[in-house]
Amino acid sequence: MTKKPIDRRTVLKGAGMLMGSTALSGLAAPAVHAQEPKVLRYLGTAVNQSTDIAKKVKEDTGITIEYIPVTTDEVAKRIVTQPNSFDLVDEEYFSLKKVIPSGNLVGMDAKRIKNADKITPIFTKGELPGGKKIGDQGTAPKKVFYLEGATSKKFATSPTQWITLIPTVYNADTLGIRPDLIKRPIESWKELLNPEFKGKASILNIPSIGIMDAAMVVESMGKHTYKDKGNMTKPEIDMTMALMTEAKKAGQFRAFWKDFNESVNLMASGEVVIQSMWSPAVTAVRSKGIACTYQPLKEGYRAWAAGFGLPRTTVGKKADLAYEFINWFLDGWAGAFLNRQGYYSGVLETAKSKMEPYEWAFWMEGKPAEKDIMSPSGTLLEKAGTVRDGGSYESRMGSVACWNSVMDENDYLVKKWNEFIAA
Amino acid sequence: MSAVADRHVVADAEAKSASAKPSLFSRALPAWAQALPLALVFLVFFLVPLALTVMVSFWDYTEYSLVPAFTLRSYVEMFEGCYDKLPDLCVTLKTYLSTLKFCISVWLISLGVGFFIAYFLAFHVRTTTMQVALFLVCTVPFWTSNVIRTISWIPLLGRNGLVNSTLVKAGIINTPIEWLIFSDFSVIVALVHLYTLFMIVPIFNSMMRIDRALLEAARDSGASGWQTIWNVVIPLSKPGIVIGSIFVITIVMGDFVTVGVMGGQQIASVGKVINTQMGALQFPPAAANSVILLVAVLFIIAALTKLVDIRKEL
Missing domain, CATH: 3.40.190.10 (Periplasmic binding protein-like II)
Structure with a gap:
């Protein structure tokens, strides 16, 4: 603590230099941009x-x-x-x-x-x-x-x-899975709550999107068919959250994620083997050389x-x-x-x-890659011969079951979601 | 610590000048002038926003707008079911209880750890250079961004992390321990790791003010090492302990990032509830929650300052 004055002085000096340099660049700016910058x-x-x-x-x-x-x-x-x-x-x-x-x-x-x-x-x-x-x-x-x-x-x-x-x-969007750790085909949203993956599942902690994934699970289990998954009634919200709370208390979920990077980490580290995911997150896991599938499911996608x-x-x-x-x-x-x-x-x-014809064929037409598929930054995404998860544009977008939404009962949903997290 | 000390001095000055008679005004002018800048900063960046928060907490709202009409809706909804559902706890009570639990455990651990680190730095490290160097070591947790820091816990505490794989290889356990991360345990570890520094600094500061002759006197009077700590060092370090406690308690009560990430977003905290409500554009309930949180924290601080009169001790 005795060194404090010196520290403070150095900090002030640094701050002064910073201010000086911004002032300089500020002065220089008008000369460079003769017209209003776009x-x-x-x-x-x-x-x-x-x-x-x-x-x-x-x-x-x-x-x-x-x-x-x-x-x-x-x-x-x-x-x-x-x-x-x-x-x-x-x-x-x-x-x-x-x-x-x-x-x-x-x-x-x-x-x-x-x-x-x-x-x-x-x-x-x-x-x-x-x-x-x-x-x-x-x-x-x-x-x-x-x-x-x-x-x-x-x-x-x-x-x-x-x-x-x-x-x-x-x-x-659909579920991302680690095929190397699950070792069997996954075909339905209901697998998210399958006790087989106890402590190894995850969903995202954004109420309006999280509940849609939950609704896909509920329908696939045959428990209820919603009139509109994106606009539930209060009893429907109660029922859906009750099911999720039960699973949470039983230890089904390893963690929830809110940040894109968190989902990448959970999957790459093997903490989680099945979870709701966004497509670039799957790509990010794969670019680390770890197997990860953006699994098409028979009930369709959440778009x-x-x-x-x-x-x-x-x-x-x-x-x-x-x-x-x-x-x-x-x-x-x-x-x-x-x-x-x-x-x-x-x-x-x-x-x-x-786009190159072979790129278009891979990404949009669901055909096997003629050549290695590179990401825009130049890293290898897919080896020649692989087919995109879910196939063509028509088969992926054609199987959309519901869209992200804000419900009329959003206020109620947020309350119930906070209860779910506290449970 | 000088910032906090200054603040108290200023507060004192303000209190004194406020109570002074008008005739003394001209003599008090320099004091007013000195207090003015900080007072203005406080007014603009603390009191005004706080007043706005309190005001908004009594407003009504829709999905996309605030309705400036006086209503208790946010407060009523917050405590909905807190009485009639007893003995089951309502969400608000459950959340506060969980937050309080972290608060107390982190406070106790960081107090214990922080006190002895400060003690070591103050009484066993001889040169100032070494003290400064060791202080820098204490700040290591703050050298990286919050995101990177929290994410790096997974390779350490995760299912296939360093700790688990070491324990498995050493034959101590057969299957990885699951509760090392995304649990109450990991939240407490991360919070202690982060905030012990806030305990060390004020306690160290208090300890450096202790007259070394007192320690010699204690020894000469036949006190053992522990007796000296208990009867001389601890009482004289009390202001530092209380200030450090206030830091740690207020930070932990409001934390939602660390609790969120380390608890795998599955553990509730008051801050997280506020954050979720803000995300849904529900500002009045978020404001109401903040007001209640503020009141709760103020109560704790009031209780702590009852234990020690910080102003007198400084």
């Missing part, structure tokens, strides 16, 4: 915010993307409480039911989106490009895709000029989708910039980049033009 503050979850995309945009359009990475919950919170703290938001369709009534997001003008009519019909009509209808329980994007007017707080039932979110990525939204505070030149960026995003390069990560892009046609 900067977009991009709010979203870290999973979608790739430095490669930011680099490519800068090259192609001169727009500097400033990422603001936060959690899914935090994105919605920011839109409602601080709409002026970002210029563009990448958020999930399910939170729109909470966010749109706040009036802080405005409809995006379809006429200014070059590829608006090429957006996959999954969003606009709730069907595959071939015309096959897919599951629409929960907050399916088609239910919240259009607004009645530019600043309307109501979702339109038929197509309008005003789109809530322009799709960035979407996917069909989610995200897209770009415009806060009401982004107007004039900033809005032009946002539209320019979105048009670039739908133009193919970003779509191809996302498809190569196992996600799906909003406009398939343009993404296809930027």
Whole structure:
């Protein structure tokens, strides 16, 4: 403690130097940027915010993307409480039911989106490009895709000029498993609560998503068939949570996860052998050389989708910039980049033009890989000959059972979820 | 510790100047001026937000907005079933009980460990350089980010972790111990690992103020080592012990990250409940929970300061 004054002085000195250097760079800035810099503050979850995309945009359009990475919950919170703290938001369709009534997001003008009519019909009509209808329980994007007017707080039932979110990525989620430790085929969601995996199972600790996975389990056990898994009644919530609480008390779950990295760690370390997972997490486990399967299940997938939204505070030149960026995003390069990560892009046609035919065949058509499949960062993902888990776009997105959602009884659900955690 | 000491001095100054008669105002001016910056910081960054929190806790809310109308809804819902479900505990009581349990265990362990580390540093390490070096060693847990730190526990305590594989190889156990991680045990280990430093620093500070002649006097009067610790060192270290305890208790009461990660998100804590409610945009219940938590912590601190008059001792 006697050394304290010296320590403090050094700290002050350091702080002074820091301030000095920022002041210098501050002075230098106007000289470098003769015109107003093209900067977009991009709010979203870290999973979608790739430095490669930011680099490519800068090259192609001169727009500097400033990422603001936060959690899914935090994105919605920011839109409602601080709409002026970002210029563009990448958020999930399910939170729109909470966010749109706040009036802080405005409809995006379809006429200014070059590829608006090429957006996959999954969003606009709730069907595959071939015309096959897919599951629409929960907050399916088609239910919240259009607004009645530019600043309307109501979702339109038929197509309008005003789109809530322009799709960035979407996917069909399922359970991830460690085939090397389970050593038998897994075919149904009910395996999550199978006592065989006592102390080795996990779900995610986000109430609105966790309960959907729980609902898939309940239905697969034949205990109950929900009218809409994404919008349960109070008794349905009680029943579902009671079943999960029972399993929790019996020690079925090793841990719950909230952060993407936690799920990777649980799986890679072998603490957990079966759990709800997101596709890039499976890829991350596999890239460590550990076997991990994104297991297709007979009851289908729980799907989610995200897209770009415009806060009401982004107007004039900033809005032009946002539209320019979105048009670039739908133009193919970003779509191809996302498809190569196992996600799906909003406009398939343009993404296809930027992918090698063998890549397209592996990721989208479910065919065995002709060559080794590399990740965008250049690491080996799949050896030649392997087939993507779940197969083609049609068979994966075609088997969607429900979508991430916010229930009418969300308030009640959160209360019950806290009880579940405390049990 | 100087920050805390300063704060008390300022608080004292404020209290004195407030009670002074108006005629003394001009003489008290320099004191006011000195107290002003910190007082302003407190006002803007502590009192105002706190007042807002209390205010919001009485508001109503919908999915996406706050309704500024006075209601007890958040408080009523928080204690729903706490009385009529007895002897079964309601969620709020269960959560507080679990949080309190961690609080007490972490406090006791960190007090024990912290006291003896501080004792060693203060009385057995001779040179200041060595003391500073050892202090730096105590801060090692803070050298990495929270995420990395908590994630690194898995390779150590996990099912296939270092501890388990060593024990299995040594033949002490046959199957890995499951409760080493994602359990009450691992939460306590992680919290103690993190927060013992907050106990060491104030206790060390108190110990350095003890006149060494007192220890010699105790020895000369025939006291044994333990008697000296019990009758001389501990009473004189009390302010440090109380300050350290306040640090540890308040931090643990509000912690939800460590409890969450180390408890595998399966253990409830008051902070986690607040966090979940904030995530669902339910600000009033979250605010109400914070207010109750604050009251609970204030009670504990009041009880602790009853034991020792910190202002007098400093």
